[in-house]
Amino acid sequence: MKAAVLDGLVLGLQFGLLGVGLTLVYGLGxxxxxxxxxxxxxxxTVVALLMDAGLxxxxxxxxxxxxxxxxxxxIDSTLMRPVYRQTGEERVLLGLLLTLGVAFMIDxxxxxxxxLRGLSLNIGGEAISILGVxxxxxxxxxxxxxxxxxVLLVVFFRWxxxxxxxxxxxxxxxxxxxxxxxxxxxxxxxxxxxxxxxxLVAITRSMTSPVxxxxxxxxxxxxxxxxxxxxxxxxxxxxxxxILLGIVNTISSFYIGTYITTIMLLLAAALxxxxxxxxxxxxxx
Amino acid sequence: MxxxxxxxxxxxxxxxxxxxxxxxxxxxxxxxxxxxxxxKTTLFRAIxxxxxxxxxxxxxxxxxxxxxxxxxxxxxxLAYVPAERHLFPQMSVGENLGLGAxxxxxxxxxxxxxxxxxxxxAERQNQHAGTMSxxxxxxxxxxxxxxxxxxxxxxxxxxxxxxPKLAQEAYAALEVLRRRGMTLxxxxxxxxxxxxxxxxxxxxxxxxxxKTGTTEMLANDPDVRRAYLGVA
Numbered sequence: 001m002k003a004a005v006l007d008g009l010v011l012g013l014q015f016g017l018l019g020v021g022l023t024l025v026y027g028l029g030x031x032x033x034x035x036x037x038x039x040x041x042x043x044x045t046v047v048a049l050l051m052d053a054g055l056x057x058x059x060x061x062x063x064x065x066x067x068x069x070x071x072x073x074x075i076d077s078t079l080m081r082p083v084y085r086q087t088g089e090e091r092v093l094l095g096l097l098l099t100l101g102v103a104f105m106i107d108x109x110x111x112x113x114x115x116l117r118g119l120s121l122n123i124g125g126e127a128i129s130i131l132g133v134x135x136x137x138x139x140x141x142x143x144x145x146x147x148x149x150x151v152l153l154v155v156f157f158r159w160x161x162x163x164x165x166x167x168x169x170x171x172x173x174x175x176x177x178x179x180x181x182x183x184x185x186x187x188x189x190x191x192x193x194x195x196x197x198x199x200l201v202a203i204t205r206s207m208t209s210p211v212x213x214x215x216x217x218x219x220x221x222x223x224x225x226x227x228x229x230x231x232x233x234x235x236x237x238x239x240x241x242x243i244l245l246g247i248v249n250t251i252s253s254f255y256i257g258t259y260i261t262t263i264m265l266l267l268a269a270a271l272x273x274x275x276x277x278x279x280x281x282x283x284x285x
Numbered sequence: 286m287x288x289x290x291x292x293x294x295x296x297x298x299x300x301x302x303x304x305x306x307x308x309x310x311x312x313x314x315x316x317x318x319x320x321x322x323x324x325k326t327t328l329f330r331a332i333x334x335x336x337x338x339x340x341x342x343x344x345x346x347x348x349x350x351x352x353x354x355x356x357x358x359x360x361x362x363l364a365y366v367p368a369e370r371h372l373f374p375q376m377s378v379g380e381n382l383g384l385g386a387x388x389x390x391x392x393x394x395x396x397x398x399x400x401x402x403x404x405x406x407a408e409r410q411n412q413h414a415g416t417m418s419x420x421x422x423x424x425x426x427x428x429x430x431x432x433x434x435x436x437x438x439x440x441x442x443x444x445x446x447x448x449p450k451l452a453q454e455a456y457a458a459l460e461v462l463r464r465r466g467m468t469l470x471x472x473x474x475x476x477x478x479x480x481x482x483x484x485x486x487x488x489x490x491x492x493x494x495x496k497t498g499t500t501e502m503l504a505n506d507p508d509v510r511r512a513y514l515g516v517a
Binding site for chain 2: 176
């Protein structure tokens with residue numbers, strides 16, 4: 001039980017990071033990015049290819065994150081432009097369609113070019129005992145990275161001027177413009193950051209289990225569930241939801257079986273929609 | 286300081302205001318009087334970049350700002366306080382004020398000035414803006430606009446939704462700003478208070494400038510008295 005909770009925590013921190021990007025992009029621009037998971041897999045694939053070519057892991061990871069981020073910026077500044085010109089429901093729908101198209105293209109390309117490629121980062125070293133539970137060093141490193149990045153994000157959005165400016169666009173775009181914030185720049189920055197975070201999650205996942213090129217859709221679905229449970233546009237909500245769902249995930253796979261976990265996660269999302277439609281920390285619109 | 290010439294603007298290709306010409310000189314307080322739907326808000330939104338301009342130009346301190354992005358106009362020294370205020374509801378009073386100075390860091394002297402002008406805001410620095418009363422939100426909206434140290438402050442109906450006493454307080458604060466040399470441009474339906482504050486005024490009806498003159502002239506104009514001052 002203790003092991004399941006601890007494993008869930010590790011997984012949940014990564015779920016949180018995965019959800020943060022999606023929730024912020026939606027909060028800022030009303031676009032539910034269905035290519036979120038595909039961008040994550042792009043980062044992992046780049047790392048795998050570069051390491052095959054003999055590059056050290058650190059350099060590979062840096063390049064993988066950079067490629068994902070650049071792709072995010074590119075999508076925002078090209079394909080998303082007509083989307084942002086629309087308002088309300090039309091914006092949401094067009095955003096869904098276009099990002100779904102991007103997801104198909106990326107998935108198709110990866111499966112065509114690198115059908116058997118997967119990334120697994122084997123972190124060496126002994127298993128370490130924490131609270132009487134033996135944890136693999138891969139899990140530990142994944143958690144440390146996730147916690148560190150999570151804390152950095154919270155600090156950035158709470159206390160930095162740029163972070164506050166981005167939150168101001170989520171809360172009242174017109175008000176933000178009136179104080180001198182450029183919402184176009186804020187959206188672009190967050191789209192890029194969101195892709196980097198997605199890439200980071202794929203890379204930290206690969207420290208505990210291999211990430212295949214076909215994993216994009218699973219990442220996207222996970223991110224959607226985290227976003228629904230955490231509340232749209234809430235950074236802290238995404239982390240809370242991630243941790244909660246991570247624990248639900250490991251406990252249900254520990255006691256019932258892995259086949260049931262996705263159903264349990266969807267159930268958590270359904271219950272949230274029923275009893276707390278705005279999510280854990282989301283606000284009503 | 287601000288020149289508007291031949292400005293037509295509206296929504297969805299339909300003009301609401303037509304060929305508006307007016308100007309505001311540095312240090313002046315100018316009011317735009319008009320009933321609900323006369324086009325005051327459309328005019329203000331077009332000036333500060335929030336609404337589309339069909340024809341005409343807007344010049345601020347000698348530079349054209351016609352159809353410039355809102356954030357650039359705001360950074361150039363023109364602050365606009367809309368009637369709906371557009372505060373950041375889930376941020377504290379302090380964070381709202383801090384963002385007013387974006388992209389720069391808040392200037393301590395300006396912050397002190399704003400908190401002295403609105404002591405209520407100083408008491409409530411940690412309260413979320415969304416939970417404040419209408420009067421306090423209006424103070425915060427003006428305070429946030431002042432944090433950018435603007436040279437022209439535009440206010441759309443600063444007394445909207447306020448009880449008479451609070452409306453008077455709001456205008457008392459604007460009087461302080463005027464005496465310190467702030468240039469003010471105010472759209473208002475509550476004409477008596479605004480007439481006392483301003484130097485000059487324009488009357489807008491059906492999207493066109495109908496009358497103009499000093500506030501004294503307007504206060505004694507029979508049409509204005511009948512339509513806006515409730516005098517038969």
